[in-house]
Amino acid sequence: MIRLEAVSHRYGDRAVLRDVDLSLGEDRIGVVGANGSGKSTLARLLNGLVVPSAGRVVVDGLDTDRDGARVRRKVAFVFSDPDAQIVMPTVAEDVAFSLRRHGLTRAEVTERVANTLGRYGLAGHADHPAHLLSSGQKQLLALAAVLVTEPEILVCDEPTTLLDLRNSRQVADLLAGLPQRVVLVTHDLELLRGWQRVLVMDEGRVVADGPAEQSIAHYRELMSVSRTC
Amino acid sequence: MLTGTYRPGTSALHRAGAGRKLLGLLVFSTVLVAWRSPLTVLLCFAVLIAGYAAAGLGLRTLAAQVWSLRWIILVLLPFQWWTGGWRAAVAIAGTLVLAVAAAGLVSLTTRVSGVLEVTTRILQPARRIGIDPDRVALLLALTIRAVPVVAGTFHEVRDARRARGLERSTRALVTPLVVRTIRHADRVGDALAARGVDD
Numbered sequence: 411m412i413r414l415e416a417v418s419h420r421y422g423d424r425a426v427l428r429d430v431d432l433s434l435g436e437d438r439i440g441v442v443g444a445n446g447s448g449k450s451t452l453a454r455l456l457n458g459l460v461v462p463s464a465g466r467v468v469v470d471g472l473d474t475d476r477d478g479a480r481v482r483r484k485v486a487f488v489f490s491d492p493d494a495q496i497v498m499p500t501v502a503e504d505v506a507f508s509l510r511r512h513g514l515t516r517a518e519v520t521e522r523v524a525n526t527l528g529r530y531g532l533a534g535h536a537d538h539p540a541h542l543l544s545s546g547q548k549q550l551l552a553l554a555a556v557l558v559t560e561p562e563i564l565v566c567d568e569p570t571t572l573l574d575l576r577n578s579r580q581v582a583d584l585l586a587g588l589p590q591r592v593v594l595v596t597h598d599l600e601l602l603r604g605w606q607r608v609l610v611m612d613e614g615r616v617v618a619d620g621p622a623e624q625s626i627a628h629y630r631e632l633m634s635v636s637r638t639c
Numbered sequence: 640m641l642t643g644t645y646r647p648g649t650s651a652l653h654r655a656g657a658g659r660k661l662l663g664l665l666v667f668s669t670v671l672v673a674w675r676s677p678l679t680v681l682l683c684f685a686v687l688i689a690g691y692a693a694a695g696l697g698l699r700t701l702a703a704q705v706w707s708l709r710w711i712i713l714v715l716l717p718f719q720w721w722t723g724g725w726r727a728a729v730a731i732a733g734t735l736v737l738a739v740a741a742a743g744l745v746s747l748t749t750r751v752s753g754v755l756e757v758t759t760r761i762l763q764p765a766r767r768i769g770i771d772p773d774r775v776a777l778l779l780a781l782t783i784r785a786v787p788v789v790a791g792t793f794h795e796v797r798d799a800r801r802a803r804g805l806e807r808s809t810r811a812l813v814t815p816l817v818v819r820t821i822r823h824a825d826r827v828g829d830a831l832a833a834r835g836v837d838d
Contacts, residue, residue: 459833479838487833493791494826497834499783500645503752507780508834537647537750541787556834 411435417465419451426451428614440602441595442629443611453567453595457485486556490568492548502536505555526558546577563591570598599626646747652694657753660745667741671734677726680733687740694748704743705736755780792819
């Protein structure tokens with residue numbers, strides 16, 4: 411269970427989250443909202459990348475401020491730009507990089523990397539330079555690189571923004587089939603069809619919280635109202 | 640060297656440890672410099688061709704490793720010939736070309752992770768003076784990884800400048816390139832933190 415208790419966050423003078431209280435326990439949670447609504451900050455709070463200016467975030471009993479390292483072992487994070495996330499020059503090396511401090515032998519690392527690459531359709535690219543992959547393959551690599559550590563929760567911040575429709579669907583299918591709990595921040599409402607719970611953010615607050623269809627309808631209405639204002 | 644141009648293979652050179660290959664490169668370069676002469680260049684060239692052949696890499700691959708030196712050689716060769724005669728010209732230009740080609744051979748047959756492991760091992764004593772070998776290795780990896788990213792950004796910015804009809808504006812090239820590179824570095828920092836590098 412992830413709990414946000416009276417969480418507020420500011421960047422300088424600008425308040426990006428205002429007094430948010432949430433309990434997140436569902437397997438599939440979506441977060442939507444306009445640009446600047448605070449959804450990316452909310453996502454970053456969940457694995458301790460950002461610690462709140464006020465309030466606290468607790469992941470399965472661990473405070474993200476005090477136990478950041480342990481939280482990050484539980485909660486993996488995927489960004490919208492895989493180029494910023496891929497660290498090593500080749501595909502297999504990048505996946506192996508995530509395991510460097512897991513106390514595994516070289517043979518165990520090799521086996522886990524091979525299994526992970528196979529699972530995400532990258533087995534044939536193990537020794538390829540990462541920068542030569544397509545955008546879709548890069549995002550799959552970014553996902554594989556964090557999933558190889560077998561986290562319990564995966565947070566994705568707009569992982570399909572830079573992808574075409576086919577690659578976007580591929581990532582969506584992958585996310586749908588994961589055994590992990592997933593928190594997905596996205597502008598692509600199609601991705602959230604059928605999801606258990608969707609939060610709608612507006613000006614740093616959660617303004618709607620419910621099943622996907624209900625929240626998305628609220629979000630559409632919110633956007634059409636703000637367009638006519 | 641270390642450009643992340645690894646070509647997968649199963650040759651003896653591919654299988655050899657990164658440490659041995661780097662030591663070999665050091666010995667090769669030392670011989671070239673210490674016994675600088677056209678004969679040394681010729682012998683080292685033969686050794687290098689044998690090395691490329693043993694790794695299953697052809698002459699074309701060898702040429703590609705040194706192609707970027709063509710302008711330097713074009714200036715260096717006649718200058719050295721003029722100041723020191725043909726022997727000095729062949730020895731100096733040949734030394735440069737062969738050293739780069741040898742480094743290319745090591746790059747082509749060695750995974751970057753192998754080189755980073757060696758770097759980490761070599762730097763272990765530096766812990767005593769506060770240098771973290773893992774950090775140095777990570778820095779190397781990030782530098783190698785940044786080359787294609789910054790090159791891609793450069794091409795995008797150059798195209799954008801052309802699209803706006805500002806082909807001659809240096810500011811239209813440098814400003815967005817620097818801003819985007821810094822922003823990329825920022826995102827990489829976030830991603831490393833998310834992957835627990837600081838933990």
